[in-house]
Structure formats: structure tokens, C-alpha cells
Amino acid sequence: MLDAIRKIFSGPGNNRVDDAAREMPIAIAALLVEAAVADDNYADTEKALIQRLLVEDFAVAATDVAAVMAAAEQRQKDSVDLYRFVRVVKTLPPAGKIKLVESLWRVILSDGERQSDEDALVRRVCGLINVEDIDSGLARQRVQKELEA
Numbered sequence: 001m002l003d004a005i006r007k008i009f010s011g012p013g014n015n016r017v018d019d020a021a022r023e024m025p026i027a028i029a030a031l032l033v034e035a036a037v038a039d040d041n042y043a044d045t046e047k048a049l050i051q052r053l054l055v056e057d058f059a060v061a062a063t064d065v066a067a068v069m070a071a072a073e074q075r076q077k078d079s080v081d082l083y084r085f086v087r088v089v090k091t092l093p094p095a096g097k098i099k100l101v102e103s104l105w106r107v108i109l110s111d112g113e114r115q116s117d118e119d120a121l122v123r124r125v126c127g128l129i130n131v132e133d134i135d136s137g138l139a140r141q142r143v144q145k146e147l148e149a
Contacts, residue, residue, distance in 0.1 A: 025060045027088035028100060029072030031125060034082065035107040038118045049110050053103045086128040097131050098139060105136075105143040 029050060036046040051069060054060040060068055075084070089100060104125065108118040126136045 023088045025054060025058060025068045026071045026075065027085040028058055029054055029068050030076040030079070030085045031082070031089065031100065032103055032107050033072055033076045035104045035118065035121055037076070038108070038121050039111070039113065039115050041111070043111065046107055046110055049107060053106065057099055057103060082124060082128065086125065090129050092129070097129050098135060101126060101131055101136050102139040102143055105140045109143055109147055
């Protein structure tokens with residue numbers, strides 16, 4: 001009897017580790033899309049940047065990027081808050097959270113303009129994933145230096 005119950009909860013689709021692994025890139029991409037649309041302008045250059053960040057910084061296979069982006073854009077469009085995405089990325093290790101914050105700043109600063117809604121988004125995400133303001137500020141400064149170089 002106990003083995004039958006274990007099989008039900010460990011069967012395909014019920015493995016939380018597998019679900020989290022599938023959801024992580026979509027949640028990251030959705031937050032990056034949220035950063036891109038925060039200024040009410042989702043440019044093709046921002047979309048291309050997000051795709052590049054997913055491959056280079058978050059180890060999404062190039063063959064999977066289109067599917068991840070499609071799912072992320074749809075979920076971002078359908079969402080009413082950030083919790084759905086933050087719940088997933090909150091499980092990242094501290095270095096992964098900082099990488100996410102740097103990526104948010106890359107997307108925000110990629111158009112050369114920084115708006116208060118974009119700043120508020122980063123502050124909200126940082127608060128929800130337990131990244132200190134100082135770490136977010138340092139991440140922003142690193143990204144700004146890279147963009148100026």
C-alpha cells in the first residue's frame with residue numbers, strides 16, 4: 001500500500017524538482033520580460049537581449065529559448081502580480097539571485113533610459129527574493145560600467 005502511494009507521488013509530473021527545473025527558466029524570462037515592458041515599450045532589441053541572457057547567464061539551451069520566451073511572454077501577459085515568478089526564483093542560490101538582478105538591470109538600462117517604474121520593479125523583486133538594496137545597487141553599477149565601456 002505504501003509503495004503504491006509513493007508511486008503516485010513520485011510519478012511523472014509529480015516530481016517537484018523536475019517541475020522547478022522546468023519552471024525556473026520561464027520564471028526568469030518572465031521577470032526579464034516584465035522589466036522590458038515596465039516602460040511600456042517592449043523593443044525587439046530587449047527581446048533579443050533577454051534571449052541572449054537566458055543562453056549565456058542562465059544555461060538555457062539555444063534550441064529551447066524560443067519556447068521559453070513564448071511561455072514567459074504569455075505568463076507575464078496573463079499575470080496580475082510577480083509572486084508566481086518570484087516563488088520559483090526565490091529558490092536560486094544567492095549568486096543566482098544576484099545574476100538575476102544584474103540581468104534585470106541589463107534589460108532596464110539597455111534602452112539608455114531609466115524610469116521610476118523600472119526602479120520600483122527591481123526594488124520589489126529584490127525585496128521578495130531577499131536581495132539587499134546595496135547588492136542591487138552594486139549590480140546596477142557593474143552593468144552601467146559594462147555598458148559605458
